[in-house]
Amino acid sequence: MMVLGASGMRKFYRLLAAGVVGLAFSGVVMAEGNPRDPYEGFNRAMYSVNEAVDKFAAKPVAQVYDKAFPLPVKAGVGNFFGNVGDLWIGVNGALQGKFGDAGIDLGRLLVNSTVGIFGLFDVASELGLEKHDEDSGQTLAVWGVGDGAYLFWPIIGPRTMRDTAGWMIDSYVDPVWRVRPISVRNSLVALRFVDIRASLLPADKVVEEAALDKYAYVRDAYLQRRRNQIFDGRPPRLDD
Amino acid sequence: MMKKLFALFFAGFVASSVFAQEAPDALIQQVTEDVLDIIRKDKDIQSGNTNKAIELVDKKVLPHFNFQHMTALALGKDWRKATPQQQQLLIAEFKTLLVRTYSNALTSYKNQKVVYKPFKMNSGETDVLVRTEVLQPGSKPVQLDYSLEKLDSGWKVYDVVVAGISLVTNYRDQFGQEIRNGGVDGLIASLANKNKSMEANLAKVEKK
Numbered sequence: 001m002m003v004l005g006a007s008g009m010r011k012f013y014r015l016l017a018a019g020v021v022g023l024a025f026s027g028v029v030m031a032e033g034n035p036r037d038p039y040e041g042f043n044r045a046m047y048s049v050n051e052a053v054d055k056f057a058a059k060p061v062a063q064v065y066d067k068a069f070p071l072p073v074k075a076g077v078g079n080f081f082g083n084v085g086d087l088w089i090g091v092n093g094a095l096q097g098k099f100g101d102a103g104i105d106l107g108r109l110l111v112n113s114t115v116g117i118f119g120l121f122d123v124a125s126e127l128g129l130e131k132h133d134e135d136s137g138q139t140l141a142v143w144g145v146g147d148g149a150y151l152f153w154p155i156i157g158p159r160t161m162r163d164t165a166g167w168m169i170d171s172y173v174d175p176v177w178r179v180r181p182i183s184v185r186n187s188l189v190a191l192r193f194v195d196i197r198a199s200l201l202p203a204d205k206v207v208e209e210a211a212l213d214k215y216a217y218v219r220d221a222y223l224q225r226r227r228n229q230i231f232d233g234r235p236p237r238l239d240d
Numbered sequence: 241m242m243k244k245l246f247a248l249f250f251a252g253f254v255a256s257s258v259f260a261q262e263a264p265d266a267l268i269q270q271v272t273e274d275v276l277d278i279i280r281k282d283k284d285i286q287s288g289n290t291n292k293a294i295e296l297v298d299k300k301v302l303p304h305f306n307f308q309h310m311t312a313l314a315l316g317k318d319w320r321k322a323t324p325q326q327q328q329l330l331i332a333e334f335k336t337l338l339v340r341t342y343s344n345a346l347t348s349y350k351n352q353k354v355v356y357k358p359f360k361m362n363s364g365e366t367d368v369l370v371r372t373e374v375l376q377p378g379s380k381p382v383q384l385d386y387s388l389e390k391l392d393s394g395w396k397v398y399d400v401v402v403a404g405i406s407l408v409t410n411y412r413d414q415f416g417q418e419i420r421n422g423g424v425d426g427l428i429a430s431l432a433n434k435n436k437s438m439e440a441n442l443a444k445v446e447k448k
Contacts, residue, residue: 034413071350071351071377071378072377074378075377075378075379076378077378078377078378078379079377079378082378082380122377122378131380131381133380199378199379202345202348205344205345205348206341206342206344206345209340209341209344209438210337210338210341210407211414212411212414212415212418212430212431212434213414213417216413216414216417217410217411217414219413220410220412220413220414221405221410224404224405224406224409224410225403225404225405227404228383228403228404228405229404233383233404235404
């Protein structure tokens with residue numbers, strides 16, 4: 001995906017959209033399976049593909065990155081991309097009616113882009129301007145769109161149907177994908193991918209050791225985490 | 241006079257420390273800071289000595305956990321299908337699994353800071369949520385919440401929620417699957433196997 005150009009990205013979306021529609025109509029429901037995961041067979045296959053890609057490509061690169069750079073450098077990279085994302089986080093906050101939060105996100109962008117030197121330092125957090133966690137999938141959820149089926153995509157990983165749509169919107173407006181020249185854009189996209197992958201290395205170990213069935217552990221963790229994000233960290237309690 | 245004042249002061253001190261032990265948020269803070277203090281000073285744990293981390297968790301953390309409740313919560317409706325003997329085995333295996341996994345997670349500690357969120361509790365409440373946040377440079381803060389219940393022996397943790405993911409109920413589907421496939425004994429066997437293979441891995445790493 002990292003090497004696709006703009007037209008390649010569009011093709012990729014179309015393919016993805018076709019996949020979603022295809023799945024919606026195929027209706028292969030497994031008898032004893034999880035009702036939230038009707039395409040478990042397909043998803044497990046994709047999960048194995050992803051595991052293989054991760055094992056031989058993404059993870060080794062992330063491990064090298066993690067070892068090669070000291071914490072302040074990695075923090076700078078994380079802060080930089082975090083700052084790039086703050087504007088869209090604010091827009092999504094506003095779309096969900098959280099105007100106060102959106103104002104804070106805007107303030108963060110201004111402070112970090114200037115005093116924080118292009119976002120390399122998260123000065124705003126030190127000043128008490130708290131970072132928020134919003135995206136289009138959450139906005140759609142707040143507007144009443146249900147999860148839809150759980151899906152596991154190659155490379156981008158777990159997404160519900162709704163969050164797949166949200167992810168497409170987020171990627172479409174993503175400023176990093178619009179950087180030119182293409183070579184710089186590709187480097188930035190790759191760097192962000194590696195930085196995120198590296199930050200997940202400790203979680204890898206936990207899943208490896210904690211899960212009886214890694215696929216199910218990742219799925220259920222994803223669904224719980226999304227629910228928590230949609231309710232901004234205070235989801236109503238489910239009855240046991 | 242001096243003696244009385246001293247006694248009063250001392251009584252106040254004792255009372256406040258008893259109070260601190262009883263408040264669930266103070267308990268979480270005290271245990272967290274104790275554990276972080278030890279890890280910060282312990283180069284072995286920082287360089288991945290899981291056995292030493294397990295020892296630390298055993299001593300400092302486990303006394304404040306209610307594993308019976310945790311196991312029942314992880315099984316959900318299936319808990320009642322298990323006989324008392326099966327329940328004891330489940331608790332023991334689940335405890336081993338959780339302790340080993342999360343002790344190991346402690347070995348990835350790198351300068352994170354824990355922030356304690358404001359906590360309010362109505363008098364007489366026996367089931368509360370204590371909210372904290374783990375801060376690390378360059379990453380989003382990670383929400384880390386604890387559910388506690390009040391027992392005769394004091395406040396006990398029965399669920400740990402990381403970034404909205406309950407480390408306990410995240411097992412429910414997997415456990416349900418095991419029970420559908422092989423009954424409660426099947427689940428016990430799977431857990432025991434998992435624990436054995438992790439033990440073997442650990443032994444291999446330690447030898448290196």
